[in-house]
Amino acid sequence: MRPFLYQRATDPDMAVQALGAAAAANNPLTQATAQPLAGGTTLIDLMKLDVMRPTAIVDINPLAQGWSAIEPDGENLRLGALAKMSDVAVHDEIQRNYPVIANSLKLAASAQLRNMATLGGNVMQRTRCSYFRDVSYENCNKRNPGSGCAAMDGVNRMHAVLGVSDQCIATYPGDFAQALIALDATVEITGRSGSRSMPFAELHKMPGSSPDIETTLQPGELISAFTVSGRWPRSVYLKARDRQSYEFALSSAAIALDVQDGTIREARVALGGVATVPWRAREAEALLKGQRFDDGLAQRAADAAFADARGRRHNSFKIALGKRVVARALQQAVTMEI
């Protein structure tokens, strides 16, 4: 860890000014010299590892009063970016009308981390790629652009099979983002020139030729809230992992369905643990929509979700695993009692 200036932002303007002022425009946000601090569960970790080396930390926790509300109004949902993962996970109405959100949060990290971590920080969580997190490996295009990718032909069991490029195969590690992307959430962003909104699906960027650029956020911008239209009581989050708790997904599926009279009117399928970004499986959704559910349909949808998957030495198993997880999650969603 290297010395840094600690600032405490008492209002959003102060926060975005402090963040925007210090960050040179041409910096990718991940390497900006000023970084916002919320729960700190990723940032502090990466600073200790010398992976992130900000010279200024802007503590945005004082903004929690305005930015941490959990507001389901019966039809729509608004979640403040500084709401704690643990508070949202146990919220009655979230559990009832958005089980995919509640469960994606409950199955993430540990109780201690969920008590610290915020929703906004969680979706910005950076990859757990071992080579990215260890600065003694030179070859990491994400950390050290143009240096190559040590994971490509290294130990890559945890790595992505979807959304990969020849520059980077690092997995997006979170759970909650899959729920958001499945539910077509909108993200609200506050910046120096005011606020804007965009589909959550447009927040993360696939690695392509510049894996160091991970999101479309601009320097000085902060996520202030997420919104979801409608209620999704028929939704599940299924997560397969090596341990029973406190472990990242090898494969996960966020599923939300609207089933009426046995016909799937609306289907949402998102994948975690297998892709470089929160992954929406629209091909699978298209297959499901308007159909009556059976196991064969679930299988075809799962196959479609992974049609473009590319495995490497240690992670090819994720393709077969991911398909089984999607099929099983679909079965669970169809048969759940609501």
Place this chain on the structure above:
Amino acid sequence: MTAAAPEPKANMGQPVPRYDAHSKVTGRATYASDMPLANPAYAFLVTSAIAKGRVDGFDLAEARAVRGVIDIVTHENAPKLKESKLFSNGGYAGTTIQPLKSPDIAHDGQIIAVVIAESYEAAREAANRVKVNYTVAAPSATFDSPGTTTAAAKGQNSQFKEDPKVGDFAKAFAAAEIQLTAAYDTPTQHHNPMELFTTSCAWIGDDLVIYEPSQYVHGLKNGVAEQLGIDADKVRVVNPYVGGGFGSRGSMTPRTAIIAGIARRLNRPIKLVATRDQGFTITTYRAETRHEIKLGASRDGKLVALRHEGAEVSSRPDAYCVGGTKTTTRLYACPNVDSLVSIVRADRNTPGFMRSPPEVPYLFALESAMDELAVKLDMDPVELRRINDTTNEPIGGKPYTSRSLMACFDEAAKAFGWSQRSSQPKSMAEGDWLIGYGCAATCYPTQMGPAAARVRLQRDGRTRVEIAGHEIGTGAYTVIAQTAAERLGVPLEKVAVFIGDSDLPPAPVAGGSNSTASTCSAVMMVCDQIRQRLFKAVMPDSLTDKAKETVGISQAPTTQAAKSNRPLDIEKAFDALGVSVVEEYGEWKPEGAPLDSFKAMHSGHVRLVGGHQMQDKIAYAFGAEFVEVRVNRFTHEIRCPRLVGAFAAGRIMNPRTARSQLMGGLIWGMSSALLEATEIDERNARYVNDNLADYLVPVNADVPGVEVILLSEQDDHINPAGAKGLGELANVGTNAAICNALYHATGQRIRKLPVRLENIEV
């Protein structure tokens, strides 16, 4: 999960709470890096990013510019240190690879520089700013890597004297009605004790005090003295508590003498707290192993031929090996046995002891193969063990001092509900989960070594016991206090125990599960010396003679002679002696210990005896473990809801601490089957998952049910305490039991650890 302390059965001590429980849960227990130092400087290690090659040069400008940096020590300016031989070769060191001696790099994460600064933060920052230029050579990572060399262990490792064999294996195997050949693999593993690898060194004139978590304070003291070229009496190692050892702290690592040398030059105390990832490369580890087992049996299940071939990875300079064939060739009755252990040299740090070093990998192979044989024979695997149970080991024909293996199987089977198991694989399920039951034997050699103790008894009954044992979380304080209280007839709360300090009378390494047997036997003997003095003061000669019998080291305190002497009035005896304090010192050695035992004890050399190396007998503790696994038919996730183990280990000094040890062992065993593996990037021979997020160990949710059954067993042929070590007993065999259960759940035999969900096909 909560459970009351087990009720003591015959030949068990009381389940008194831990001596140090209160200190530990209130945070008052002081670990090595808690020790206050006057005006310390802080060290931070820089370790190599390559596994083979050399350092061409450093660019230290940026690092030196960090405010608070005092010095940066590299091979160019490091204190000169003498070499130390490998621990298993009669020395003290866990590796003979000495960092900072030259620019050469022999393994990943080798120490290449030490930054010294006014604060930990400055030292860390400067370490991050050190730039290194390397010449990189292509390293050999592990088995099958180009450039490795392989040779038989016999002849290159002084501890591995013989590949056990008896009869004519080849002929018997060829003629056997049932034959089984199978190969098994176990992975690299790291101990990862909770307490990091810290070292604090302070010089007071020519005297050096070292605060460091160590499983062998007398070994470390002598080893560091040897490396520094100073008198061992000038060195003191202190660690009243050690936050886990598991073998990683039994031998000296290079860091200690380096820090001591820098502290001497700087004339200032230095504190080093190595990081978690550095702990993967600056200490030892359990090397990966490979096995081939051949079993020949008659149709009725009697073993007629057994061959175990093992291969283990070690470093280029050191022929470390665990050689578990010494156990696997002796576990079952079999007239024709053959074995071979080989060492494969790669560009790795030297491996070392890790909880049940030989038994964990080697019994995985044998106990998996036994299950495979049971399947071939269509026989209950418990019955196969019963058919091949023996009272004498087959290699030399020596009798086991006691052996409750089948009693353990029967008790554990009953508690587990083994009779509910349907014999066919893939025949039990519940909801999304396939269910499998499996079992395996466990065993661990009974070992002890020479130990000394000093005991002081006051007129008011207050007792002070001094012995340089080690509290690595096992309950050493507790059982030593119990032993003294029982032997002197004083209340437990009046006994104060002092351990973890090389200024105290020496005890062996806290390794090989010898500690309880060794330290308690020594304490018993010295307590008897005190009793003898008191008897002499107040008793007529005739009774004194009788009391003398109780000094005899094979007498348990429950004998008639001891009972008759119980009414001794301590206060009266003190008055008769005319003193208020009696203090005795004594040195105890086990039967069959070598002649140089006491000399070696003082110079920090281990002289353990026991296991198969005893004269005319063989001593092991035994157990049986049963597990239930569940395999998700959709995700293939593997979970282990139940672990049940029954164990017999001679006298159980304290059923509470014993249960805790065995429970931890069962959990570790499960972990070694399903979770733990250090991943190696074979391109560069570097560890990849060198942290506790990626090196998986179980969380509470992974171990919902663990049951430990303690069997009553009396063994008068091992040591005065009558105790067999059990700290390393329970994590043996669990890995085989898990794979045997996975076979039952899925019909798929898995012979490579750890088992991941991608290895399951259902």
